[in-house]
Amino acid sequence: MTEPSDRTFSETEGAIMEATYRALREHGYADLTIKRISDEYGKSTAAVHYYYDTKDELLAAFLDYLLKRFVDSIHHIDTTDPEERLELLLDELLVKPQENPDLSIALLEMRSQAPYKATFSERFQQNDEYVRYMLKAVVNHGIDEGVFNDVDADHVTRSLMTIVDGGRTRAVVLDDLTELETARQTAREYVDAMLR
Amino acid sequence: MTEPSDRTFSETEGAIMEATYRALREHGYADLTIKRISDEYGKSTAAVHYYYDTKDELLAAFLDYLLKRFVDSIHHIDTTDPEERLELLLDELLVKPQENPDLSIALLEMRSQAPYKATFSERFQQNDEYVRYMLKAVVNHGIDEGVFNDVDADHVTRSLMTIVDGGRTRAVVLDDLTELETARQTAREYVDAMLR
Incomplete structure (x- = not known):
């Protein structure tokens, strides 16, 4: 890709x-x-x-620029250990946004416009696909190394992104950054249950 | 309340x-x-x-009217078995919206305006609180009856709403109703892992 x-x-x-x-x-x-x-x-x-x-x-x-920034920050994660890498990726997705609530508000407005604007819709789809691709690579790596259960990596990464997007939406709509903490904890519990 | x-x-x-x-x-x-x-x-x-x-x-x-409709549909669930009742509540939250994608689009737009409109913000907070209150009652009932693990019911219901809101946001932004199916499956896995 x-x-x-x-x-x-x-x-x-x-x-x-x-x-x-x-x-x-x-x-x-x-x-x-x-x-x-x-x-x-x-x-x-x-x-x-x-x-x-x-x-x-x-x-x-x-939106391209934001993805590029995200991908750059991921490239700085230099561990190849799948368990540690997955935790750090989830931190980037759910802990990092806590630093910048105003951007999250603007992004939810843009996301809500995706049904009306093809250029936004394309970007959000492409960005989601890329983040899932990175998560899936880590999950598959862990399966290959025998540290994760042999799960449906596609489903598990979609589920993790559901938790990520839920936490982000709730933090904005309910005006409460602890919703991102809750989602981070939910993702941890889900990973423990499914992969270990 | x-x-x-x-x-x-x-x-x-x-x-x-x-x-x-x-x-x-x-x-x-x-x-x-x-x-x-x-x-x-x-x-x-x-x-x-x-x-x-x-x-x-x-x-x-x-928004009050939508919550009232939702609460009315919940009152029609006549089982008191906690396991069955929790499944039916999650169906109402994640399967029912599949019938009405246009309403979901409009609701995400309104949710994205919550940071700017106090009347929306109040409603979304109140509605979320009420739905969590209903979920928590079922989880606590299951704990009392010994069919669910003795979990932090507040955290588990917040996690379930994170999965619900993630599925709903993704279905709209990615224009894909199967995201609600994925979220329903994620909620099932989460319930299995935490409560059973």
């Missing part, structure tokens, strides 16, 4: 993405404008429009 | 709620207007405004 992390961002595009990040956290999705992104970027709206025709096109690129 | 099902709806209010239901399924949340609800209701916008000043006030009442 094509690694979404193969998508490259020039230095300028990276700076626009970082400005988008800040603008999204401050204004949310509905109130985001190219003007607000340009203000964060410190240049004119024309400078942003040179790279991205519309707000939705820019936001689709932003 | 006050039962949200104590909230009553007159015949007229019920008819407006049913019209809202149809309008939401057809137009989604963002494009919903009092005019479109009135059209479904078959009366003037003034007839709707007589009961609800604003669209958000009407939608807050609609």
Whole structure:
């Protein structure tokens, strides 16, 4: 499969993405404008429009950028031990977002728009597929090494992503970051029950 | 605790709620207007405004109405066997929504607005609390009868709602109703692992 992390961002595009990040956290999705992104970027709206025709096109690129950041952070996990690696991946998915609740709010708004916007829908599907692919590789590695039970790795990774997405949704809707802790604990219990 | 099902709806209010239901399924949340609800209701916008000043006030009442429908459907479950009752509750939460994907889309939009709208936020928190209260009653009943392990019932019900909300979010964002089936299976595995 094509690694979404193969998508490259020039230095300028990276700076626009970082400005988008800040603008999204401050204004949310509905109130985001190219003007607000340009203000964060410190240049004119024309400078942003040179790279991205519309707000939705820019936001689709932003979803690519977020995945790339996530994949980069995963590449820094240097253990190859499947049990440890799975725990660290779940930490990235459920502990890391606790640092950034405003981004989670904006992302849930964008996710809720997936049924109406094909560019968002494609990205969310592709990103989910890639994260499941990484989780599945670890599960299969553990099965091969005999440290995990011989489970249906596809189902188990989908279940883990269900727990991840449930925790993220609940943290935003119920305005309670401890929902991410609960989901992290649920994922731990599920892994213990299914894989060990 | 006050039962949200104590909230009553007159015949007229019920008819407006049913019209809202149809309008939401057809137009989604963002494009919903009092005019479109009135059209479904078959009366003037003034007839709707007589009961609800604003669209958000009407939608807050609609969230009460949905919970009341859910609670009514639960009251029809007449088994008192905790194991069977828990399975049927999880079916209501994860199998029933498969009949109505358009409503799920509109509800995710409304949930994503909870951080911006206190009336939505209150309802989602109250509804979640009530559903967890019902699940917890069944889990505690099973513990008392010795058919379930002596678990932390509060944590287990929060975990089950994490799986429920994950399945619902994924079904909408990934446009795939089988995500609800996956979540139902995950909930079954989680119940087996923790309670039996």
